[in-house]
Amino acid sequence: MRAAVIVFPGSNCDRDMAVALKAAGADVTMVWHKDAALSDNVDLVAVPGGFSFGDYLRCGAIAAQSPICKALVAHVERGGYALGVCNGFQVLTETGLLPGALMRNAGLKFICKTVDLKVETSVSAFTEGYNAGDIVGFPVAHHDGNYTADAETLATLEGEDRIAFRYTDNPNGSLADIAGLLSENRRVLGLMPHPERAVDAGHGGTDGQALFRGLLGQFAQA
Numbered sequence: 001m002r003a004a005v006i007v008f009p010g011s012n013c014d015r016d017m018a019v020a021l022k023a024a025g026a027d028v029t030m031v032w033h034k035d036a037a038l039s040d041n042v043d044l045v046a047v048p049g050g051f052s053f054g055d056y057l058r059c060g061a062i063a064a065q066s067p068i069c070k071a072l073v074a075h076v077e078r079g080g081y082a083l084g085v086c087n088g089f090q091v092l093t094e095t096g097l098l099p100g101a102l103m104r105n106a107g108l109k110f111i112c113k114t115v116d117l118k119v120e121t122s123v124s125a126f127t128e129g130y131n132a133g134d135i136v137g138f139p140v141a142h143h144d145g146n147y148t149a150d151a152e153t154l155a156t157l158e159g160e161d162r163i164a165f166r167y168t169d170n171p172n173g174s175l176a177d178i179a180g181l182l183s184e185n186r187r188v189l190g191l192m193p194h195p196e197r198a199v200d201a202g203h204g205g206t207d208g209q210a211l212f213r214g215l216l217g218q219f220a221q222a
Contacts, residue, residue, distance in 0.1 A: 106173025
């Protein structure tokens with residue numbers, strides 16, 4: 001699998017993402033936000049966590065206007081895969097690639113800890129390494145992780161089995177305990193917790209490994 005990790009001013013999880021992808025066997029390229037194009041042979045574009053452009057205006061809003069995000073949208077529209085984690089999830093909603101928005105945490109405080117998530121579906125390249133109902137532990141580190149959407153959008157997400165992960169003990173007020181969700185074609189995942197920080201036993205856990213292995217397995221079968 002060939003993966004591109006986008007880097008914005010303020011990204012601070014880009015190298016973590018690259019390390020996790022490489023450990024799973026991916027060929028990884030770092031791509032600067034001012035680049036206007038992605039390589040034609042890229043399989044997955046990863047939008048990492050951090051504080052792109054200092055979270056000014058609105059988290060992910062300025063990053064979504066970067067030249068590379070036009071290429072990201074084009075990549076997804078032609079059937080490519082994309083993974084947005086934390087600030088990357090915010091960017092995916094700001095580009096319109098995923099529905100809804102990430103708002104200020106209900107408690108108005110930055111949250112940094114490992115949380116338990118329930119895997120809601122195994123029917124995606126991102127979650128096929130798990131069983132529906134599995135409980136996994138991923139770290140969170142965010143101030144604006146409170147997912148919100150209108151009732152119609154929520155009904156669509158529920159009806160189409162597009163909620164990938166839910167919090168077992170909601171830390172931020174997210175609607176329906178949503179921690180991660182899939183696009184309509186199931187090739188885009190936005191996830192607030194950090195699976196790339198859960199791939200090394202020395203860092204406290206390896207529950208994220210199955211997500212990256214599942215992605216790699218998708219392309220090994222192609």
